[in-house]
Amino acid sequence: MSVDLVLKGGTVVTEGGPVQADVAVSGGIITGLTAPGEGPHAHRTVDVTGMYVLPGVIDTHSHHREPGYTHKEDIISGTSASAAGGVTFSAAMPNVYPPVTTAKILKDMYAMYAEKAVIDYNINAASAKLEELPEMAAMGIMSFKIFMVVDTGRDYPHMPGIGVHDHGKLLKMFQEVKKTGLPIMVHPHDQALMDVIEQEYWARGERDYRAYAKAYSSLDGVIWDTAVGVLLRLQQATDVHLHILHLQTKGCVEMIKAARAQGRPVTSEVNPWTLWLGNDWANVERLGSYALSYYVERHHYEAVWQALLDGTSDMIATDHAPHTRAEKEPGWENGWKAHTGTPSAQEYVSMLMTDVNDGKLTIKKAVELLSENPAKVFKLYPKKGAIRIGADADFAVIDMNAELTLHNERIVSKCGWTPYAGRKVKGLPVHTIVRGKFVFEDGKVVGEPGYGEKASPLTDEHVRRMQTAAAMVTA
Numbered sequence: 001m002s003v004d005l006v007l008k009g010g011t012v013v014t015e016g017g018p019v020q021a022d023v024a025v026s027g028g029i030i031t032g033l034t035a036p037g038e039g040p041h042a043h044r045t046v047d048v049t050g051m052y053v054l055p056g057v058i059d060t061h062s063h064h065r066e067p068g069y070t071h072k073e074d075i076i077s078g079t080s081a082s083a084a085g086g087v088t089f090s091a092a093m094p095n096v097y098p099p100v101t102t103a104k105i106l107k108d109m110y111a112m113y114a115e116k117a118v119i120d121y122n123i124n125a126a127s128a129k130l131e132e133l134p135e136m137a138a139m140g141i142m143s144f145k146i147f148m149v150v151d152t153g154r155d156y157p158h159m160p161g162i163g164v165h166d167h168g169k170l171l172k173m174f175q176e177v178k179k180t181g182l183p184i185m186v187h188p189h190d191q192a193l194m195d196v197i198e199q200e201y202w203a204r205g206e207r208d209y210r211a212y213a214k215a216y217s218s219l220d221g222v223i224w225d226t227a228v229g230v231l232l233r234l235q236q237a238t239d240v241h242l243h244i245l246h247l248q249t250k251g252c253v254e255m256i257k258a259a260r261a262q263g264r265p266v267t268s269e270v271n272p273w274t275l276w277l278g279n280d281w282a283n284v285e286r287l288g289s290y291a292l293s294y295y296v297e298r299h300h301y302e303a304v305w306q307a308l309l310d311g312t313s314d315m316i317a318t319d320h321a322p323h324t325r326a327e328k329e330p331g332w333e334n335g336w337k338a339h340t341g342t343p344s345a346q347e348y349v350s351m352l353m354t355d356v357n358d359g360k361l362t363i364k365k366a367v368e369l370l371s372e373n374p375a376k377v378f379k380l381y382p383k384k385g386a387i388r389i390g391a392d393a394d395f396a397v398i399d400m401n402a403e404l405t406l407h408n409e410r411i412v413s414k415c416g417w418t419p420y421a422g423r424k425v426k427g428l429p430v431h432t433i434v435r436g437k438f439v440f441e442d443g444k445v446v447g448e449p450g451y452g453e454k455a456s457p458l459t460d461e462h463v464r465r466m467q468t469a470a471a472m473v474t475a
């Protein structure tokens with residue numbers, strides 16, 4: 001009997017670490033891991049000698065901008081950019097138009113993804129309308145999302161209608177989300193403090209990108225710390241699974257560590273801009289608003305990096321946030337007028353692989369942060385997130401020796417630019433495979449719109465059935 005596909009000769013990064021092995025795939029599922037050269041006969045054999053075979057990268061936080069803001073990005077361009085970066089699953093955020101606040105809107109959006117997504121996907125819905133939560137949860141969303149921020153001076157990316165910072169409303173949302181059994185993702189922000197801080201900058205006539213960067217990181221990151229303090233206390237009161245977005249201060253790391261030591265369901269993500277962009281003031285000076293998402297002072301960056309290494313924080317998720325150049329340009333004069341956020345879906349895996357090559361972390365740890373932990377936190381594991389028998393055949397094949405100076409011309413995202421242009425990386429995705437099919441091959445996006453499938457949190461029953469099936473294959 002022959003299988004569909006064998007990846008031959010690679011170093012396969014399994015949950016136990018890297019091993020020399022061939023991987024067999026049939027029907028979109030991993031059916032075998034064998035000693036090199038001992039794989040079954042296959043309809044197609046791809047030689048990946050000298051390369052690393054990683055589980056497909058799971059990005060739990062991305063902005064595909066469709067519907068509503070398709071001049072920035074759309075589902076096809078966004079999921080294609082992800083495919084080019086080694087990502088096999090990407091979860092969209094609800095700040096599109098209309099924002100994802102009802103089951104009806106969610107249903108329409110799922111229909112769009114079914115038609116257009118190049119890789120597997122899901123959607124994080126806004127929890128703004130409490131009466132809609134049970135139905136949206138039943139439709140298989142990955143998580144609910146709250147932005148605690150409402151923009152001043154612009155109406156995107158944090159538009160009115162989904163921003164919530166009133167503590168009473170947050171408590172109600174946590175209680176209602178808890179009943180659905182899903183996690184709640186929160187972008188932490190203290191609007192009351194930000195209002196005061198902004199007014200001080202503006203009163204001094206300081207409005208440029210430097211002022212914006214410094215306002216948001218003001219007083220050693222106070223707006224992040226007070227927000228996370230409140231969120232953690234509300235989490236304790238409701239026992240909801242709280243997933244903190246944009247982890248970027250030492251204070252937040254310490255609070256999360258304490259909550260986890262008590263066994264509470266608190267997880268978090270770190271974004272590429274905290275690790276490789278906003279953590280260096282020289283980038284802010286050079287790129288202005290093109291470098292902002294947010295400015296992260298050095299000692300905060302160091303605490304966050306340590307949190308990733310020691311397991312206090314769980315994962316790297318992109319917060320891929322494409323905007324046009326026209327939307328960034330005003331930032332030189334007025335940082336509050338530029339749209340906040342930076343694209344990274346195509347680049348972040350190669351940035352992390354560069355760190356692996358530099359000895360800053362092991363390949364095993366990198367895979368935990370990119371694939372295994374996000375899949376576990378959002379219950380996509382063991383279907384996704386690891387190379388194991390019975391799992392979806394999702395892979396990122398990496399040439400760890402390939403070197404490149406990143407540049408704008410290669411960018412697949414519709415925005416057409418990357419804040420990482422000029423950066424030298426070592427370790428590049430060569431192929432991206434989703435359920436056994438190449439969506440990115442030899443450096444070219446070959447995936448078709450509509451191939452992507454929705455991946456929802458697994459039930460305990462589903463996990464049990466998968467484990468039984470895997471045991472039968474290996475027996």
Ligand SMILES: [Zn+2]
Pocket residue numbers: 061063093319320321
């Ligand atoms: Zn975001």
